[in-house]
Amino acid sequence: MTMTHDEFKELVPIMALNALPAEEEEQVAAHVEFCVECSRLFGEYRSTAGDLAMAVRPVTPPADLKDRIMAQARQTAPVGTEASRSQQATPRRSGPTFARWMGVAAAAAVALVVIGFGAQQLMEQNQRVQQQEELLSAQREALDLIGSGETSVLTMNPTQDSDGVTGRVFVSSDSGRAAVLLSGLTEPSGDSIYTLWMIRDGNEEPVADFGPDRSGLAVLSVDDVKSDTTLAITLEPQPGNTSPQGPVLATAYKA
Amino acid sequence: MRTKTGKLKKRLEEPDDAGLLEGILNGDQACLSVFYDRYAGSAFGLAWKICNNRAIAEDVVQEAFMAVWQRPSSFDSSRGSAGSFLLGIVHHKAVDAIRKEESVRRREENFTSDLSDASGDEVVEAAWLALRRQSVLKALQQLSDVQREALELAYLHGLTYSEVAARLRIPLGTAKTRMRDGLIRLRGILDESAVNG
DSSP states (O other): OOOOHHHHHHHHHHHHTTOSOHHHHHHHHHHHHHOHHHHHHHHHHHHHHHHHHTTSOOOOOOHHHHHHHHHHHHHSOOTTSHHHHHHHTSOTTSSOOHHHHHHHHHHHHHHHHHTTSOHHHHHHHHHHHHHHHHHHHHHHHHHHHHOSSOEEEEEEEEOTTOTTOEEEEEEETTTOOEEEEEESOOOOOTTOEEEEEEEETTEEEEEEEEOOOTTSOEEEEESOOOSSEEEEEEEESSTTOSSOOSOEEEEEEEO | OOOSOHHHHHHHHSOOHHHHHHHHHTTOHHHHHHHHHHHHHHHHHHHHHHHOOHHHHHHHHHHHHHHHHHOGGGOOGGGOOHHHHHHHHHHHHHHHHHHTOGGGSOTTSOOOOOOSSOOSOOOOOOHHHHHHHHHHHHHHHTSOHHHHHHHIIIIISOOOHHHHHHHHTOOHHHHHHHHHHHHHHHHHHHHHHHHOO
16 A cells, blocks of 8 residues: 555554564654654654653663673774774675674674564564664664755665665755765675765766775765756775766765 | 762762763773762662662672763763763663563562562662652643553563553553653653753
8 A cells, every 4th residue: 555645644653662563563664764754853852751750660670781881892892993894805705804703793692582483584673673773773863964945855766786776865955065874785895895976068077985884874965966967876896986987876866 | 989070070969960970981980980979779679679689689780880880971961960860871772681580670560660668678768869850750740641651660670662552551652652652641741951050
């Protein structure tokens, strides 16, 4: 069944309460991912739902829980820190690193506890929820880059060389400022680097060389995106190229 | 603990969530430790309330703190407090857990309000946290009885809107309306009380 924007919007508060059945949540989450207004509303309602949780009386957790959490934290650096960047330096498609094995071990420990009641499904769902949250967070970051006002959304269309790279471009109708949100990126090997290009009037201008975060996401800003402009992502053999040499992975056209 | 920056040290001495998350973003485990001390009781209380199983609640809380540790940049201070951010993660993970196994929850028990002061182990609650809890309870009292009941069933018992409708023997649309209106009204009241101090 196809829902309208207003119908989706009515379900956003229910999703913020985690009270939608799985199938419906999937549909609404897919809409929220692409809808600027519903994405903003979801963030606000989610925060209010978190406030609601403050009404529950605190209960002292077992003394060793903190030890377990701190021990796990010592094994895993937060995304964005120097330590995590060294973790990211390993290509995502290579063999498992120590940190990844630790992640597998931690997941296995959780699986042992919850085995017998759908452990695999639970982990898959948790992974899906985490990916969704990361994507929404990146989208908020993208929207913050262009500020408030009327926004149009373009799709980054993958080419045959995209290897899973997709994305969207949020363009402010007022300022012409745009934010590019890319997903499905992998850590380039060697000197290779992703590059965002702006193409108009037959000229190719490099906007930024960039790499993905650990979730394979990247958010970039571009100023002055006028009509009849193409944005393109390439994988360049080295940083600093002034004209594209690598394969084109995805493009978006602003009419 | 890093002591290079006097600012961060001061924040730790005078607890401030934004400073703690900034520290976590920099990989400072001491900040995670303080953040845990501050919210573990609320997180565990919520997880246990929803899961009705101590072991699963512990796992949920551990996963939630690790999610904050690994992606603190997901937090957007313009959309609420760090505590609400953490508890939102706890809730999602707890609901995911219970929906996988009917037997670990109390779906069939008679519903009574959970928003009282009379349950759970005693925990030494920071004064500011107790005040905050009181302000949320006060805001909830301003909702209509049917809105509050629908929100409690959905949020604290982890029921879907169709389960809420079945439990209350009301149409699906009515359940959705009560939950939606309740949450929107709660948001307005809390925003207003934040503005008015």
